[in-house]
Every structure is written in C-alpha cells, then in structure tokens.
Amino acid sequence: MKSRAVKLSHSDYVEESVALLKNILIDNSYPEKIINRFLFHTAIVNNNNQRPTAQQLPNITNTPLEPNRVTEDQNGQLVSYFSLPYIDNLTYKLANVFRQHNNIKIANKQVKALSKLYSRTKTPLQIMENWNVVYRLQCRDCDLSYIGQTSRNLKGRITSHKSDCRRGVLSCALSEHVNNLDHRIDWDGAEILDRADSFCKRTFLEMVHINSQVNTMNKRSDTQSLSVIYGYILDLYSGKYGSLRQVATQGSQ
Incomplete structure (x- = not known):
C-alpha cells in the first residue's frame, strides 16, 4: 500500500501521501506502533521522475520541425x-x-x-431505423437481388414489401418475383447502398446501382430515365466492355 502511494505521487508530494495514508489507517483502527514501523522505518523511493538515459531517448536531431505558418x-x-x-x-x-x-x-x-473529454453519447441507428436510403434485398432461393429507394425508415418499407408479397399485390418487381416464382426474400439481410435526402438524388442513385448490378430482379423500366451518357460512364468505370458497345450502338441510333 505504501509502495502504491509512492508510485502514484509526484516526488514533491510523497511525504504528504504517506501522512494521508497513516491517517486513513488510524481511522480504520490499525495500531499506530505498527503503522509507524511499516511507513517510516523504510526508505521512501520514488522512481517516477527519473530522467531517461541518453540511450533511452529517441533520436530527433534529424527530424525537422515544420512551422504552422510562414509570413x-x-x-x-x-x-x-x-x-x-x-x-x-x-x-x-x-x-x-x-x-x-x-x-x-x-x-x-x-x-x-472537449471532444476527448466526453464519450459518444448518441447511440448509432440500427440498419432498419435509417431513412432516405437506397437499399438492396437478396433472394434466398436464387442469386437475384432487388434494389429500391425510400424516404421512410427501412423497417416500414420492408413491412410494406412483406404485405404486398403476402396479399399477392404485384406493386413492384420484388412482389412479382416472390409471387410468380414462390421464392423467399432475406428480409433481415437488408443492405444500405446509398443515402440522399432528395427524392431526385435517391431515384438517380437507385438507377445507378440497378445498372451496375449483374443479377437483379428490377425491371428494365426502372432505369429508363438514366441517360445514355451516364450509362457510358458507368460502363467505363466498371469495365463492362460488352455493354459498353451496346451503349455506343444505342447512342449512334
């Protein structure tokens, strides 16, 4: 206990720390004779403030210090x-x-x-609690996936998808895929692809992701509003040279 008090104290306050420790022990009914024997009949050594040797110091002589500003x-x-x-x-x-x-x-x-004094008090949102997102749902029975966008929270949008699939309402390519092929969707494995507050931006990002996916159950009409110029750029980015020739042919027509 004495060693801990010495190690945790600055060299200027070691004696005060030992005296405080003595008072604490006396308040807890320890015999004063034994306290004095263990606290004051041994040397007080504090190695906390020893200077490092030259071998222990890092070599910083060749490291230039860059100024923050020069005027x-x-x-x-x-x-x-x-x-x-x-x-x-x-x-x-x-x-x-x-x-x-x-x-x-x-x-x-x-x-x-101040940012280092306080922890992050805001709990991050669960994936189903996010809104204004472009999302992807994977089919469990095949390799096709569905890409959509919503301004609602993702949980509410997936609930609507489940309702349409259960009631046989062919409102989108997802419900058509489930009802026509009797396939199952991995609802819990929903993935967020992008975020945007604007409806136009979300729609554009939705078309971009549909165009970049190989196996998707989305309809061709879902990307009709995507300009041929964007398709050309996306093909260059993804390296799909086969579809690049198709885009060039459509552009020449």
Missing part, C-alpha cells in the same frame, strides 16, 4: 510561427528561449479538446 514582416523578413502544447512550467520557458530569435514566434495550444 513576411514589415521589413520583408520571413517569420515562422510554431504552436506548442501548453504544459505548465515548461511551455513558457521554451517560449523565452525562442524570443531571442526575431524570425520565430511561439503560440500555445491546448492538448485536451
């Missing part, structure tokens, strides 16, 4: 500004050393920011 004064001379972390009883001494150099200015900065 010209009224005489046309370059002045370099450096920022140093503020350490009590140390930073101002370093600043005094550099004051004899007119072309060097020192400024202090805080090491601890």
